[in-house]
Amino acid sequence: MFFVKFSVLLTLFIWCSCFSRCSCDDFPSLLTANASIAIILDREYLDNQYDDVLKEVKIIIEKILREDLKNGGLVVLYYSWTKINLRKDFTAVFSITSCDNTWEIYRDSRPENLLMIAVTEPDCPRLPYNEAIMIPMMKPGEELPQVILDSKAQHSVSWKSSVLLYDNTFDRDMISRCVIALSRDFPDESGNLVKPLSVSIYRMKETAHEWDRRKFIRNLLKALPTKFIGRNFMVLVTTQLMQSIMEIARDLKMVDTFSQWLYVVSDTNYINNNISAIMPLIDEGNNIAFIYNFTKFGEECATGLNCHAGELLRAFVLGLSKAIREEQGIYGLISDEEWEVIRPSKKERRDGILNFMLEILRDTSKCSNCTTWKVETADVWGDRYEFTSFTDETSMQSTTRKTAKTSSIGFKLINAGYWKPFDGLKMTDALFPHISHGFRGKTFHIITYHNPPWQIVSSNESGIVGEASGVIMDILSELSKKLNFTYVLHLAKISTNLNVNMTDDVNGTMTKDIHLLTTDIPSEVLNLLADNQIILGAVASTVNERYKRLINFSVPISIQPYSFLVAKPKEISRIYLFTAPFTNGTWLCLAALIVILPPILCLVNRLSPFYEFHGRRKKLGLFKIDNCFWYIYGALLQQGGLYLPHADSGRIIIGAWWLIVIVLVTTYCGNLVAFLTFPKIDIQIKTVSQLVASGSVSWGLRSGTYLEEYIRDTDLAKYEKLFKGASFYLDENDDIIDAVRHGRHIYIDWKSNLLSIMRREFLKSDSCDFALSTEDFMEEQISMLMPMNSPYLELFNLEITRLHQMGLIDRWMKEYSPKRDRCSKQSSVIEVINHIVSLDDMQGSFLVLLLGFGGGFFFFFCECILRYYYKRKEREIIKPFVE
Ligand SMILES: *[C@@H]1O[C@H](CO)[C@@H](O)[C@H](O)[C@H]1NC(C)=O
Numbered sequence: 001m002f003f004v005k006f007s008v009l010l011t012l013f014i015w016c017s018c019f020s021r022c023s024c025d026d027f028p029s030l031l032t033a034n035a036s037i038a039i040i041l042d043r044e045y046l047d048n049q050y051d052d053v054l055k056e057v058k059i060i061i062e063k064i065l066r067e068d069l070k071n072g073g074l075v076v077l078y079y080s081w082t083k084i085n086l087r088k089d090f091t092a093v094f095s096i097t098s099c100d101n102t103w104e105i106y107r108d109s110r111p112e113n114l115l116m117i118a119v120t121e122p123d124c125p126r127l128p129y130n131e132a133i134m135i136p137m138m139k140p141g142e143e144l145p146q147v148i149l150d151s152k153a154q155h156s157v158s159w160k161s162s163v164l165l166y167d168n169t170f171d172r173d174m175i176s177r178c179v180i181a182l183s184r185d186f187p188d189e190s191g192n193l194v195k196p197l198s199v200s201i202y203r204m205k206e207t208a209h210e211w212d213r214r215k216f217i218r219n220l221l222k223a224l225p226t227k228f229i230g231r232n233f234m235v236l237v238t239t240q241l242m243q244s245i246m247e248i249a250r251d252l253k254m255v256d257t258f259s260q261w262l263y264v265v266s267d268t269n270y271i272n273n274n275i276s277a278i279m280p281l282i283d284e285g286n287n288i289a290f291i292y293n294f295t296k297f298g299e300e301c302a303t304g305l306n307c308h309a310g311e312l313l314r315a316f317v318l319g320l321s322k323a324i325r326e327e328q329g330i331y332g333l334i335s336d337e338e339w340e341v342i343r344p345s346k347k348e349r350r351d352g353i354l355n356f357m358l359e360i361l362r363d364t365s366k367c368s369n370c371t372t373w374k375v376e377t378a379d380v381w382g383d384r385y386e387f388t389s390f391t392d393e394t395s396m397q398s399t400t401r402k403t404a405k406t407s408s409i410g411f412k413l414i415n416a417g418y419w420k421p422f423d424g425l426k427m428t429d430a431l432f433p434h435i436s437h438g439f440r441g442k443t444f445h446i447i448t449y450h451n452p453p454w455q456i457v458s459s460n461e462s463g464i465v466g467e468a469s470g471v472i473m474d475i476l477s478e479l480s481k482k483l484n485f486t487y488v489l490h491l492a493k494i495s496t497n498l499n500v501n502m503t504d505d506v507n508g509t510m511t512k513d514i515h516l517l518t519t520d521i522p523s524e525v526l527n528l529l530a531d532n533q534i535i536l537g538a539v540a541s542t543v544n545e546r547y548k549r550l551i552n553f554s555v556p557i558s559i560q561p562y563s564f565l566v567a568k569p570k571e572i573s574r575i576y577l578f579t580a581p582f583t584n585g586t587w588l589c590l591a592a593l594i595v596i597l598p599p600i601l602c603l604v605n606r607l608s609p610f611y612e613f614h615g616r617r618k619k620l621g622l623f624k625i626d627n628c629f630w631y632i633y634g635a636l637l638q639q640g641g642l643y644l645p646h647a648d649s650g651r652i653i654i655g656a657w658w659l660i661v662i663v664l665v666t667t668y669c670g671n672l673v674a675f676l677t678f679p680k681i682d683i684q685i686k687t688v689s690q691l692v693a694s695g696s697v698s699w700g701l702r703s704g705t706y707l708e709e710y711i712r713d714t715d716l717a718k719y720e721k722l723f724k725g726a727s728f729y730l731d732e733n734d735d736i737i738d739a740v741r742h743g744r745h746i747y748i749d750w751k752s753n754l755l756s757i758m759r760r761e762f763l764k765s766d767s768c769d770f771a772l773s774t775e776d777f778m779e780e781q782i783s784m785l786m787p788m789n790s791p792y793l794e795l796f797n798l799e800i801t802r803l804h805q806m807g808l809i810d811r812w813m814k815e816y817s818p819k820r821d822r823c824s825k826q827s828s829v830i831e832v833i834n835h836i837v838s839l840d841d842m843q844g845s846f847l848v849l850l851l852g853f854g855g856g857f858f859f860f861f862c863e864c865i866l867r868y869y870y871k872r873k874e875r876e877i878i879k880p881f882v883e
């Protein structure tokens, strides 16, 4: 405040001291021309009071000018109607008129930057606080609608709908004025429209008996269709009834993190206002605020139109006079040139006087000092989580803690502001601080442990948490931003019989390289949660009925399906691709045909009388058996032959053979193309049913998993079989992975774990040896932990759901899961498209060629040897003859 005062003084100082050379053609300086004020007393509004008021105001002005305006002068102009032309040489306007006209005058005076001082009727939206002073004139005890109107204009409540509960403290007229105040729209300080609320109104019946009344309230609250009318309650009641309503609402669980309860209490006053008596009725996670009557009563509390008019005018004149005094005192200290540069505007002058006035009013006002309402709000979120220590202290302590927690130690009502007729509602804090600021920057102790990829927590030997990352930690940090809290991480001790590998980093913090289950929640975490010492267990954990008695789970962070790891199916070798189109039987028949047909053909040819009849020689051609053979063979390969039979008998046989050859060859070609295009893959085990039916492989999974629990207790036949045949081990190891690689074993685990194993093995061996089952079975839900019946469960769930909807959790999951590599492609779809024939596919044909050549050469040698042999024999026979 001092600063404001000072800066105003300074402004005036600068401005005043330079007035003499000022070329102020847009507004007169205070020292060259007397200030002027237009006093508008609306004859229509004041009606028969007009003459009295005018007389009174004139007396007041006279008195004030005489007593308070020591230097300079003030030109006062009176008007009895509101449609006046506000000249720009006016300094201020003082009006007593209706609300609408007040606003009209304000709109007219605004372009001229006049100081507006208004006294008007009640239930009038405030003129902007920084441009005008407005006092709504109300009878004592009728200020409530104005309070509501002002709080709405301040956007203290950001409601779209409201449920108004009231008792008979107020008459119908007052209530309807309150409802109108809530449901009308009007401009706020900055000129934006304040949106109307939809209001549902319920009256508390007056009954003689306390018991009756409670029953009535209970039935009323129970029957409220909060789904449709919202959960923002405004309750206008007496202190006593307020207690009953609070109790009943709490019993009915209508007070939670999403509902807002504003109690407006009128039967309190300056002396008698023990609102904190209801503190035991306020719980963790509630949104409850109070606006209560803090009105003073007594002789010094004057009120009335004349009182206000007098005070306001006096404050104005004092402000003006002070301004002029400052001007005169400082005049001459600053050069005229400087003045020209930093010349203040009329707006600055107005602001200066306005601030003077408000200060004077706050310090000395008698007319509006007594009527005061106070705003208090409960700051209760996150107060009860008193994390003492996470070492296993005696259970004694925890019992004492529990008893202590039932009282409301730690809860406090905070002063959020006040209401006064000329100030309106002045808020120093939000009306519902938790709705607007979440946990208000509270610090929570949160427990976690290292379990990648969910929580990756590094710590040093003394258990101090270093860096933390992982999916859960990302979610936690997003929640903390969203809900406005900070957190300190503590490490839970985990008992594990796995051989844990510590990785030291430069800073001496360690990250353990382990592979924990999510099914077991460390007992320490459970205890702390059950004890309500921590608000959240930042621990990925499988939703499990076992634990539901002790804690609540949040909505699932992730859903993990199980899958199984198998050796990558091998492609069948394609060396003998060319034999593939026919079965062995077909090949055999074909060979048999080639063996049987030539003798038959030969025989038919020889025995046919056709040749004798025509006198042909029966020596060469198809009369020789080897020629027949080569002919049949050549025909099979569609090569034709040198000879053809001349007799119809032989021709028919060969014609039939040709037909068969066409069928055979066409079939062979077609099939061969198909086999080239679609390579044959080993049969892979793809589903649980196939697995339990296969019998050729063993399978296993980690013990203690949710899957083990499930298949142990299930009565589904295939899972029963799966359980019976499975082997269980603590963790996978190289032996198991090797067995899988060689197709002897199948490993069952979360798909994500299997993917990381595949990735690891790929990096090790640079070959894709594994594949996953196509079927994902048995899904496991992973959640975070919260204390049982935590009031914040729904709130956190809502935020987590939002993170899901925004796709953030998915992104984080991807970030922490193994990168895609060439092995992550499903192996069953190997290069079906655009299969190019490779050497692998052709090598069988080359083999045949080789065999052919081999045979050819073999016969070649045989022929050579035979010839040599015959030659020698010949020589041997001839030799003696020559000798
Ligand atoms: C200002 O008012 C005073 C007293 O009413 C008067 O003496 C003075 O002449 C006026 N000054 C001007 C510049 O009108």
Ligand SMILES: *[C@@H]1O[C@H](CO)[C@@H](O)[C@H](O)[C@H]1NC(C)=O
Pocket (backbone or CB within 6 Å): 140, 141, 142, 143, 144, 266, 267, 268, 269, 293, 294, 295, 296, 297
């Ligand atoms: C506030 O308290 C004062 C003093 O007790 C009382 O006169 C006035 O009527 C009360 N206001 C309301 C709205 O009840």
Ligand SMILES: *[C@@H]1O[C@H](CO)[C@@H](O)[C@H](O)[C@H]1NC(C)=O
Pocket (backbone or CB within 6 Å): 274, 276, 277
């Ligand atoms: C307020 O009420 C509480 C509970 O009824 C009581 O303990 C406390 O003394 C009261 N305080 C005052 C100032 O009356």
Ligand SMILES: *[C@@H]1O[C@H](CO)[C@@H](O)[C@H](O)[C@H]1NC(C)=O
Pocket (backbone or CB within 6 Å): 362, 363, 364, 365, 366, 369
């Ligand atoms: C007005 O009320 C405030 C606080 O209630 C008090 O400090 C101040 O002295 C009062 N002023 C007068 C003139 O009564």
Ligand SMILES: *[C@@H]1O[C@H](CO)[C@@H](O)[C@H](O)[C@H]1NC(C)=O
Pocket (backbone or CB within 6 Å): 436, 437, 438, 439, 440, 441, 484
């Ligand atoms: C968090 O709470 C503090 C304390 O109330 C408040 O000042 C701050 O604005 C809040 N932050 C957010 C983002 O709401």
Ligand SMILES: *[C@@H]1O[C@H](CO)[C@@H](O)[C@H](O)[C@H]1NC(C)=O
Pocket (backbone or CB within 6 Å): 460, 461, 462, 463, 464, 508
């Ligand atoms: C662990 O880290 C904390 C904080 O960084 C440090 O104060 C403490 O001495 C460290 N303890 C050990 C055993 O290094």
Ligand SMILES: *[C@@H]1O[C@H](CO)[C@@H](O)[C@H](O)[C@H]1NC(C)=O
Pocket (backbone or CB within 6 Å): 499, 500, 501, 502
């Ligand atoms: C721990 O990790 C180191 C290197 O990171 C490795 O040499 C060692 O064999 C691992 N020990 C165990 C038990 O896994």
Ligand SMILES: *[C@@H]1O[C@H](CO)[C@@H](O)[C@H](O)[C@H]1NC(C)=O
Pocket (backbone or CB within 6 Å): 467, 505, 506, 507
């Ligand atoms: C070590 O500590 C420094 C400062 O605290 C930090 O900037 C750095 O990232 C840390 N290094 C590692 C590997 O944690």
Ligand SMILES: *[C@@H]1O[C@H](CO)[C@@H](O)[C@H](O)[C@H]1NC(C)=O
Pocket (backbone or CB within 6 Å): 548, 549, 550, 551, 552, 553, 788, 789, 793
């Ligand atoms: C939290 O746990 C309690 C006790 O098991 C149960 O009654 C309640 O329904 C749970 N809340 C939710 C939202 O699941």
